[in-house]
Amino acid sequence: MALYVQKYGGTSVGSVERIEAVADKVQGFKQQGHDIVVVVSAMSGETNRLIGLAKDIQSNPNPREMDVLVSTGEQVTIALLCMALAERGVSAKSYTGSQVKILTDSAHTKARIQDIEVSSMQKDLESGNVIVVAGFQGVDDQGNITTLGRGGSDTTGVALAAALKADECQIYTDVDGVYTTDPRVVEGARRLEQITFEEMLEMASLGSKVLQIRAVEFAGKYKVPLRVLSSFQDGPGTLITIEDDAAVEKPIISGIAFNRDEAKLTVMGVPDVPGVASRILGPVSRENIEVDVIVQNVAADNTTDFTFTVHRNDYDSAEKVLNQVAEELGAREVVGDNKIAKVSIVGVGMRSHAGVASKMFDALADENINIQMISTSEIKISVVIAEKYLELAVRALHSAFDMDVNDSVSE
Numbered sequence: 322m323a324l325y326v327q328k329y330g331g332t333s334v335g336s337v338e339r340i341e342a343v344a345d346k347v348q349g350f351k352q353q354g355h356d357i358v359v360v361v362s363a364m365s366g367e368t369n370r371l372i373g374l375a376k377d378i379q380s381n382p383n384p385r386e387m388d389v390l391v392s393t394g395e396q397v398t399i400a401l402l403c404m405a406l407a408e409r410g411v412s413a414k415s416y417t418g419s420q421v422k423i424l425t426d427s428a429h430t431k432a433r434i435q436d437i438e439v440s441s442m443q444k445d446l447e448s449g450n451v452i453v454v455a456g457f458q459g460v461d462d463q464g465n466i467t468t469l470g471r472g473g474s475d476t477t478g479v480a481l482a483a484a485l486k487a488d489e490c491q492i493y494t495d496v497d498g499v500y501t502t503d504p505r506v507v508e509g510a511r512r513l514e515q516i517t518f519e520e521m522l523e524m525a526s527l528g529s530k531v532l533q534i535r536a537v538e539f540a541g542k543y544k545v546p547l548r549v550l551s552s553f554q555d556g557p558g559t560l561i562t563i564e565d566d567a568a569v570e571k572p573i574i575s576g577i578a579f580n581r582d583e584a585k586l587t588v589m590g591v592p593d594v595p596g597v598a599s600r601i602l603g604p605v606s607r608e609n610i611e612v613d614v615i616v617q618n619v620a621a622d623n624t625t626d627f628t629f630t631v632h633r634n635d636y637d638s639a640e641k642v643l644n645q646v647a648e649e650l651g652a653r654e655v656v657g658d659n660k661i662a663k664v665s666i667v668g669v670g671m672r673s674h675a676g677v678a679s680k681m682f683d684a685l686a687d688e689n690i691n692i693q694m695i696s697t698s699e700i701k702i703s704v705v706i707a708e709k710y711l712e713l714a715v716r717a718l719h720s721a722f723d724m725d726v727n728d729s730v731s732e
């Protein structure tokens with residue numbers, strides 16, 4: 322019999338009825354003889370509601386207090402699920418992050434897991450209990466409550482699976498697997514039977530929120546078998562594979578990810594001399610602003626335009642820093658645009674195929690979509706475009722790369 326760590330997301334525990342449906346499901350696995358550790362999110366909308374309450378009081382609350390606040394959402398669901406299981410005659414025991422001792426660093430609101438104590442959970446499992454753990458939260462070495470960043474319950478699930486050496490970590494959510502792109506945007510999106518860790522990591526970091534990036538990183542690092550499945554219907558879901566199965570012919574592109582959270586800034590007319598990039602980006606990073614895509618052009622008059630993207634929330638502070646830098650460098654002006662989006666195609670098949678970029682650019686040109694920036698790595702190509710064309714671009718690329726349901730040849 323197997324040990325499964327099963328994570329149920331916000332929608333899957335979004336009401337009493339849904340919590341009861343999860344309890345039925347867990348009871349079913351238990352009756353088959355499996356050991357089950359459940360990780361739950363807060364009920365859908367709850368984390369946002371709590372953040373909203375905080376923002377009503379303070380625009381920039383202390384991160385430690387934010388963690389005390391937002392971690393309460395998951396504490397509600399662990400207790401309710403244990404009650405629903407008890408009602409079905411299944412003995413279950415709830416654990417908060419600090420009761421397990423999910424030890425993290427002290428980076429409030431984005432803490433990283435450092436260690437997990439498994440002994441008490443193991444004892445409870447041996448006595449036949451279902452263990453129900455609050456996702457998203459941990460505790461630092463001073464006993465402070467910490468949280469793992471939005472979507473962090475996925476990471477709790479994978480980290481527990483690694484620590485307990487579970488047979489599989491199952492992420493139950495409101496879609497029945499990982500799709501070629503967000504099925505809420507492209508109707509013809511297709512569920513993938515499997516996707517490699519490498520590809521999933523790119524998809525997650527390029528904006529596909531179906532799995533938190535750190536969860537995928539963790540699963541890759543500790544070789545945790547990871548599967549994304551639906552809470553609402555039976556099916557095989559999508560397996561995130563460690564090794565690429567060479568026998569299966571892979572499509573060139575496995576998926577399309579997109580991200581509306583970015584903004585673009587350009588310092589125009591910067592003298593084209595050594596050290597300029599560092600003099601522009603140094604002050605930006607000292608403000609803890611992460612930079613994503615960077616493009617630099619050389620103009621005929623020996624000046625350059627230096628453009629980069631940041632998270633949209635950082636747009637105003639980045640602009641402030643740049644205005645200062647531009648003055649120091651004698652640059653002409655700083656211009657920005659926060660209505661941009663990034664669309665990326667991802668696939669390990671790209672390594673062995675030429676012409677992928679030009680096919681992507683042709684498909685966008687056919688729709689008259691202007692590409693503002695381009696960035697590539699071995700297995701992905703990203704373009705920055707105007708946000709208003711995002712959905713059109715994703716659909717156009719989805720069909721250009723023959724990913725629509727009807728184009729399906731094999732998987």
Ligand code: ADP
Pocket residue numbers: 329330331332333362472493494495496498499500501502503504505528529530531532576
């Ligand atoms: P949960 O609350 O269960 O953690 P999330 O909302 O975090 O669920 O993640 C599931 C959502 O991810 C889906 O509803 C879907 O809209 C979105 N999504 C984005 N990209 C993809 C993709 N490539 N495949 C499947 N779902 C995706």
Ligand code: ASP
Pocket residue numbers: 330331362363368369394456457470471472473474475
């Ligand atoms: N409740 C947290 C969030 O909404 C964590 C999670 O659901 O994974 O981000």
Ligand code: MG
Pocket residue numbers: 330472475530531532533
């Ligand atoms: Mg999620």
